[in-house]
Amino acid sequence: MTPRRLPAFAAAILAAALSTSTTCATAQLPNTILFGAAYYDEYSPVDRLEQDVAMMQAANITVVRIAESTWGTLERQEGVFDFTHVDRMLAAMHKAGIKVIVGTPTYAIPTWLARAHPDVLVERPNGKAPYGPRQNMDITNPEYRKAAERVIVALVDHVKDHPAVIGYQLDNETKAYDTSGPNVQAAFQQWLHKRFPDLDQLNHAFGLNYWSNRINRWEDFPSVNGSINASLSSAFAEFQRELVTDFLGWQADLVRKHARQGQFVTQNFDLDWKDASYGVQPVVDHFAAAAKLDIAGVDIYHPGQDKLTGAEIAFGGDLTRSMKGNRNYLLLETQAMGFPHWTPYPGQLRLQAYSHIASGANTVEYWHWGTTANAIETYWRGLLAQDYQSNPTYEEAKQIGAELRQLGPKLVDLHKQNRVAFYVSNRALTGYNAFKPAGNAGYNDVLRPLYDALYRMNVEADFVHPGTEDLSRYKLIVVPALYAASDAEIAKLNAFAKAGGHVLYTFKSGFSDENVKVRYATQPGGISEAAGVRYTQFTNPDHVALAGDPYKVGKDANQARWWMELLTPTTAQVVARYQHPVWGKYAAVTRNAYGAGEVTYVGFMPTDALAGKILEETVKRAGLWGPQQTLRYPLVVRSGVLNNGRAVHYLFNYSAEAVTARNPFGAGVDLLTGRGIAAGAGVGLGPWGVVVLEDGNRAWASATRPDADECAMRPHYVHNDRSAMR
Structure with a gap:
């Protein structure tokens, strides 16, 4: 027997989940390390856009991300759009020479959509999600997709020709959110049928004879929400991961259809969480999903103060760089002050920024600029606290921004040659x-x-x-x-x-x-x-x-x-x-x-x-034991090849004590200070200190390039001339 005929909705889910197409595009990025933050004019306690931009300029901010959280502000009622905040931000940023990444605002649905179509709220094994939290929608629901397409098209069409807009972030830390309602179950059944045309094959492969879980007719296929069979549950988890890949691919195709040529498409993947970003994401296949993007993006949060080790920064960066075959990536969110127990010690914000760059990040962006005054993230602070005044973290950001303004063109596109x-x-x-x-x-x-x-x-x-x-x-x-x-x-x-x-x-x-x-x-x-x-x-x-x-x-x-x-x-x-x-x-x-x-x-x-x-x-x-291994934690070394072909070694002191390390590499120059450092010479690093050593004696002549992936024969992005930046 074959499965019963699927409703159109479930059939569409199945078709999407089975899709393996990959889209490649050439996108343009400024030829420098971008430095910035997420910015929400919609959240500001008063009209202070002009003042915020002035403070951004003082900190040499070169990029902001906007709009990904504000669907209810952009579309006040179905089909009624108000781009006032977007227009204000674009005009102000462009005047200041700050580039803009526009987020599609689809991860936080507006109240009117939940009221008009309550079925857009995701049905999980424990029941229907309530309205209020973000990411409470069913990404496969046709009414949700219809509404999401309308706001994406309206937003992209509105901003695509603005000269400040360089690219788009799809959704936000996307997942399937445990969607497991009847239509998803029906689509999963069809997905399994494609893999196992014969039910006997399925029963044998999954061991379904156990506890009478055997399925003798497709019509008898149960919901997997109560499954005690790891094979069946794992297959459903894989199906749900494919739903995420499809959803991001759908958004990517939609944005590319309306965007201006040269604008990139990315996504801010997040990692498994254990008090901070921790490991491989269980509910998203990042490698498959990244194939839908021009450039991979990531959100990395980590312990702070005395618990800051840099391991989470390195892990998240190495994983994201690997998603598209050793290609540079965008750090779209990381902490400035963050939770109270993350408030950085002096020097730590700078150490963190260069640690991201040392893994291959082409941007460092904080979440977020100004801390919100209410709601669930009241105590997740940005570069500015609720008073929106200067503070030690902001002042340290100013130092980072000034350094990256000078060094960004040299440090961008770091290439790693790990073995x-x-x-x-x-x-x-x-x-x-x-x-x-x-x-x-x-x-x-x-x-x-x-x-x-x-x-x-x-x-x-x-x-x-x-x-x-x-x-x-x-x-x-x-x-x-x-x-x-x-x-x-x-x-x-x-x-x-x-x-x-x-x-x-x-x-x-x-x-x-x-x-x-x-x-x-x-x-x-x-x-x-x-x-x-x-x-x-x-x-x-x-x-x-x-x-x-x-x-x-x-x-x-x-x-x-x-x-x-x-x-x-x-x-x-x-x-x-x-x-x-x-x-x-x-x-x-x-x-x-x-x-x-x-x-x-x-x-x-x-x-x-x-x-x-x-x-x-x-x-x-x-x-593989080499000169780097003469130094040990808390002295951290991250190496690579600069875009000029020379080796570079980032030396980090992940401790509160000043240390002196012996340079195990060739003679070079610390790009941050301009001082020469001889081979074997002592290198002083203050508490939470950084040295960026360009090796003057080693040039990279290899023809080796990043690993081939599904689009490796043509570039995922190219760089604009530096003059495109302020």
Whole structure:
């Protein structure tokens, strides 16, 4: 039997979700680092636009983002538009030489739309969303799409010819918002039917015989909101991620149809959240969604004051740069003052700005300019507090702006040549999180300690994903918790090792296939041969250490956490065994020669200190230990190639104490001060200090360019002449 005929609405959802088209465009960006903030004339307590612009000019602000939050102001009633605030802002910014990114205001619906069409409010597993919060709509709803198209077209048509407008931000931190109403369920059913034309195939692949979950007729297909089957739930999560990709692609096509040639399209992706931006976003496939854009954008927030490490800045930047094959990106939101516990110490705002640029950001934009006087974000402060007067954070921004006015054209378009990559997967994330080990630690809790360990030893990394075809530019790939993966994925990683690469797999890798069905094979499945290990049992560690403290980290750090696999080597060398009266005969860490390369397997979750030592050893064996590694956190080094072809090294002091670091690179010049720094000379960095060292002896002559992606044969953007800026 085949599924029942879908309503037109659900059929449209399905067609959109199955779409894989990618649009490429050439967009123009000013040839400098843009520095700015989100600005809302609509929120101002009084008419102070002229005064705000004067303060922006004093701070050398070169870009603002407007309009993405103000649908109810732009369209007062259905089809009744008022662009007064937009026109005021565009006129004032253009007069001051400030460029403008216009946001489509579709993430916060107006009251009249919710009243006229209450079905636009998203239906989640726990019921219908109330009006009030943002992002409470169903992005697949036809009335929502109709209204969104009307406001997008009206806004873009109104602003596209204004000379201040350089591009558009689509929506805001877009997600599917757990949409799971009847029409979405019906569209998901059809989506599954495309993958599994035969119900027997579906029942077998997902193991639906369990607890009588078997589906014998498509007409009997239940809502997945109550599913206890990880395969079905993971497939629905993938479907919802595709809805986000479609929604952004739909907006991108619509904006491009009406925009002026040369204006770019971006989106401000956000990351998984754990008191700040933390890890891979579970509910959006950023790599697929970024393919719909001209340039990727991101919002990165991070701990502050004594908890500021820069790790979140580096992680978010490296991930966003990797979304479009090692291409520069736009930082569209980050904190100025932010929450009260984020209020920056003197020097931290400047340190943060250059840390973003050191990852490849071509903009630094704060959320936001002036802090709101009411509503939920009253205590999320911008560059100015509610009094809109100068303050230490604003004064520090003035210093950053003045420096970027001079250095922006040199620092823009930093190119990274990293040889280490993390392999990340939304499918693996969803599958792993369905069966979290002891301590409720999720996928990102495995990923981040490994990334942070490399960050602390100044080993920079990119991110690759299941769709990455060519891994050959890398020498080491770190694979955290690849719980759900196809045979082809694992074969690609193993082939990378066999050809001479180094791979480090962690526990819970290779365990299930792409449908989150546990492999009927010796574990760790297709990894077993390459890693030279097998296991049949696993457990949760309870005071289990590594025998003999092989990494010399001390008793407290020499511990297994959360999960441990009882590894038996077949061809692998045992690097470490468990210290335990019962489990002591099993391996904990192994290393296996595989073809021309090497595979390391870590069968447990290490402490942060252990993770650092294991990764240090692996990096050295991959031949990637270099001059950067003579410096360690809190001295952070981020390197790349400037657009003039010369190497540049950003040296950061992530501490409140002044330090002196020995320059491990060639003789060069600190671009911030103009002082020469000899090779091997001491480099003084004050508390939260920054040095930007242009290496005078090293020119980049390689023809290597950013990784190929779906549009790599033609540029995603070009630069206007610098004269386009004030």
